[in-house]
Each structure stands twice: as structure tokens, then as C-alpha cells.
Amino acid sequence: MPQTDFSSDLQAIGSIDAVPVILSMVKHITGMRFAAVARVTESKWIACAVDDSIDFGLLPGGELVLESTICHEIRQHHQPVIFGHASQHPLFSTHHTPKTYGLESYISIPIIKADGEFFGTLCAIDSVPANLDDPAIEKTLTLFAQLIAMSLDTQGHLHATKTALADANEMGRLREQFIAVLGHDLRTPLSAIRMSADLLESKVEDKRSRTLLSAIRTSSVRMGVLIENILDFARGRLGSGIPVQRKLVDDLQQTLRQTLEEIQVAYPQAKFIDSLEVPAGVYCDPLRISQLLSNLLGNAVTHGSTAEPIVLKAFAEGDEMVISLTNQGAPIPPALMPLLFEPFSRSEAGQRHEGLGLGLYIAGQIANAHNGTLSVTSDRETGTCFVARFPARFKWV
Structure with a gap:
């Protein structure tokens, strides 16, 4: 669909501080008195920037009939067009553009963006002849056109980045x-x-x-x-992950005990054996560790055997805090093991137990947030054992 609103193109060229300098340099290098940056589409020729010393009468935003310009042809073949004396040129002496606008000298360089899009041209014209035979003129103006194209690309990237940042x-x-x-x-x-x-x-x-x-x-x-x-x-x-607020905690053992008691009240049919030997001065987020344990206990109650007790242990091992939970019952299916700490993983492994499958995922995330790990082993002989480990500073009393 042809573009009808060129305000963004005018603004883009207008915001390139180098454009006025480039147009002045084009006039100086070529000796011609009119230079412009034009936006050229399949149906329009629009002046985006102009340096006019011959009163050609074209201002930024001004339009020429596309077919009356040579830029229409340049848009198709992407090659520069240069002639210094139209009335003596074998091709352009009869071309409609010099005749229409009374031109003798003309130079137009395509402006092509990095993605191959043809933006328009950097051009200069005059009603008198100009010496444009020096190859350095075309090379210099080509560099100017490339500079404009790169500036447009930079603007596009910057706009996309700003848009993405605003969206984020x-x-x-x-x-x-x-x-x-x-x-x-x-x-x-x-x-x-x-x-x-x-x-x-x-x-x-x-x-x-x-x-x-x-x-x-x-x-x-x-x-x-x-x-x-x-x-x-x-x-x-x-967001940015499950937040934790670690601090030195002297009563983590009591927190774990209360968590266990809450689960015992909620699941009176379950049996528990616990061994809690937690030192003072554990560097952790006690509420999150309580949540980790609660999720592990809830998982053990849901998936373990009610005929056998669930064994909870918490102790210090070297510089680490260890919380382990073992339940008996059917071992975890091998197909489920790689997915165990992923959210909503039960349905993927054909499990039909109630719940969203978020408990173990969140427990694992809490362990990770403490720079620790949550692992599991499961077999019919020893049962299913989850072990959470995380580094901690201890203040022995």
C-alpha cells in the first residue's frame, strides 16, 4: 500500500544534525546551487531537506511528480545518475526531466538502508553546467548517502529499543x-x-x-x-524470581517444628517421625524455608503411603544446612523424574493426583534462591527422599 503520510520521514531526516552540513558540502564539492534529500516511494517524491540557492521553490515537505524525476528510475536500478551538461549529453539531452525543470547539471545518489530498503536519494541540481567528471565527487556523495542511511538505521534501532523498553x-x-x-x-x-x-x-x-x-x-x-x-x-x-530475605535466625528449629505441627493438624491420618537438630545462627529466610518444608511435607502426605511414617530430619553438615524428608510408597516413575521440579509437570507424565504441581517447583526455587539445591532419590527399597541443602553461617551456642 503506498505511503500517504511522510511526516515521520521528514522528522527522521530533520533530526539528523549532519544533514544541513552534508547538503552544504554537496553544493561546495559539486559547484551546484541546489541540494536535497528526497524520500522516494513507488508513487511519491517528497523533499525532506533542502539547501536552495537558485530559488527552485521546493521546501521540506514539498512534492514533485514522481514520473517527472530521474529518481523514479534510480529507485528501480539503485544506481547513481550523474551528468554535468545535459544539453550535450547523448542520453539526457532528450530526457524529459532536464527539459521539464530546465536542468543542465544533475547528480543523484541512492540512499539504501541496511536491510536493503530504498529510502530515497541525495541529489543536487543546477540550471548551469557543472564539472562532475572527477570520480572523487561520486565517491564522496556516496559516502554522504551512506552516512544518512546509517543515521536512519540508528534512529530505527533506537526507536525500537525505546518502544521495547516502554513495553517492558x-x-x-x-x-x-x-x-x-x-x-x-x-x-x-x-x-x-x-x-x-x-x-x-x-x-x-x-x-x-x-x-x-x-x-x-x-x-x-x-x-x-x-x-x-x-x-x-x-x-x-x-517477575525476577521468588524473593528471599536472608538473615541470621536463631529459632529456625522452632519454625520447622511449627510447620510440621501445622501439617500434622491438617493431615491427622499421616504419621511423622522427626529429628530436628538445627543450630542457632542459620543465615536464611525462615518464612521461605518453612514454605519449602511445608511443600515437601504436603507432597509426601499426598503421594506417600499412609501405612508408613514420613521421616523428617534437619541438621547442619559442614557449612551447609540440610533438610531431608523420606516417605514410603510407590517410587516416582522414571518419566516424571526429569520433570519433577518443573511447574504443571504431573499431567505431562500422566499423573492424576490433585493439585497444580507447583509445590516442588517452588520448593526448588526457594532452595535456588538460597544458593542451594533440592534433589530427590526414589526406589522401592529405601522410599522417596527429598534433600534440600543450602550454605549457611552458623553461630554455635
């Missing part, structure tokens, strides 16, 4: 809004459910009602974990 900033703002709204809109009704369950529990005594309230509380705990996992997934994939 806007996307970042939308991501932050999305995460904030998601957290608020999901947490608010869940808080109401929990408060209502607590209020009702204080007022009912029959066993059936209390059982229902217990189920509501258990479900709200699971929903809370899911919400936090979704929010962390959004932060991790849409």
Missing part, C-alpha cells in the same frame, strides 16, 4: 498489578472462610458439625498453600 516497563507494571490483585482477591475470601470457621467452632458442640468445620479448616489450609504457590509462581515466572 508497562508489562512490568501490569505484572506487579496482577500479582497484587491476585493476592488480594484470593486471600480476602479465604480469610473470611477461616474466621467464619473459627467463630462457628466456638459455638457448636455436636460431633457432625465440628467434623464439618474441621474439614473446612483443613481445606482452607490447603487453599492457602495453593494461593501462596500460585503467587510465587507468578512472581517467579512473570
